Amino acid sequence: MKFFVDTAEIDAIAELNDLGMVDGVTTNPSLIKKSGRDIIEVTKEICDLVDGPVSAEVTAIDADEMIAEGRKLVEIADNIAVKVPLTWDGLKACKALSDDGHMVNVTLCFSANQALLAAKAGATFISPFIGRLDDINVDGMDLIGDIRSIYDNYGFDTQILAASIRTVNHVTECALVGADVMTAPPNVIKAMINHPLTDKGLDAFLADIKAAGIKIL
Numbered sequence: 002m003k004f005f006v007d008t009a010e011i012d013a014i015a016e017l018n019d020l021g022m023v024d025g026v027t028t029n030p031s032l033i034k035k036s037g038r039d040i041i042e043v044t045k046e047i048c049d050l051v052d053g054p055v056s057a058e059v060t061a062i063d064a065d066e067m068i069a070e071g072r073k074l075v076e077i078a079d080n081i082a083v084k085v086p087l088t089w090d091g092l093k094a095c096k097a098l099s100d101d102g103h104m105v106n107v108t109l110c111f112s113a114n115q116a117l118l119a120a121k122a123g124a125t126f127i128s129p130f131i132g133r134l135d136d137i138n139v140d141g142m143d144l145i146g147d148i149r150s151i152y153d154n155y156g157f158d159t160q161i162l163a164a165s166i167r168t169v170n171h172v173t174e175c176a177l178v179g180a181d182v183m184t185a186p187p188n189v190i191k192a193m194i195n196h197p198l199t200d201k202g203l204d205a206f207l208a209d210i211k212a213a214g215i216k217i218l
């Protein structure tokens with residue numbers, strides 16, 4: 002499973018990228034607002050840092066404007082994926098931009114039918130929002146499983162990019178259900194390493210190293 006980082010914070014991306022944990026980056030207008038930076042400037046910096054796809058979201062809601070914005074965004078770097086919302090205008094923009102040969106991430110997906118439409122419109126990525134479904138008492142993971150089955154049934158090559166990941170359990174469940182990619186905030190990816198038995202075991206080994214005076218170098 003590929004790991005995308007869901008942030009526009011350069012330092013956090015760089016830290017995880019140095020560890021080989023970053024296969025791509027996703028941003029959205031809320032994350033750009035949080036960064037306090039110009040969208041073009043910060044997106045270029047992310048694209049320079051990361052080899053994989055970097056999603057940058059359009060601001061328009063009309064298809065022609067989305068297409069124009071998408072064409073401007075792809076000029077930033079070769080690894081831009083244009084992010085469009087799951088509306089008919091968004092799908093029209095998806096079709097036009099993917100026909101042009103650009104990567105498109107269709108976002109704000111909350112149903113299997115929406116994912117089916119996005120795949121037929123040529124989406125490179127479909128972004129089902131797990132956490133926001135969980136927020137309204139709907140199991141977001143069921144949606145990932147349904148999309149996996151549908152895409153496999155018909156051989157769609159649109160990649161399932163599990164988004165709105167809020168917990169380390171979401172990551173495990175996405176991997177089990179077969180999401181192609183998951184995008185999570187840096188703190189969730191960093192929390193994946195935590196296990197109390199690792200800490201306890203290391204403490205015991207360190208005590209024995211000290212007691213026995215074991216030295217390698």
Ligand code: E4P
Pocket residue numbers: 007027028029108128130132133164165166167184
């Ligand atoms: C990713 O593409 C989404 O923008 C992001 O995962 C949304 O997450 P949130 O629901 O926690 O805001």
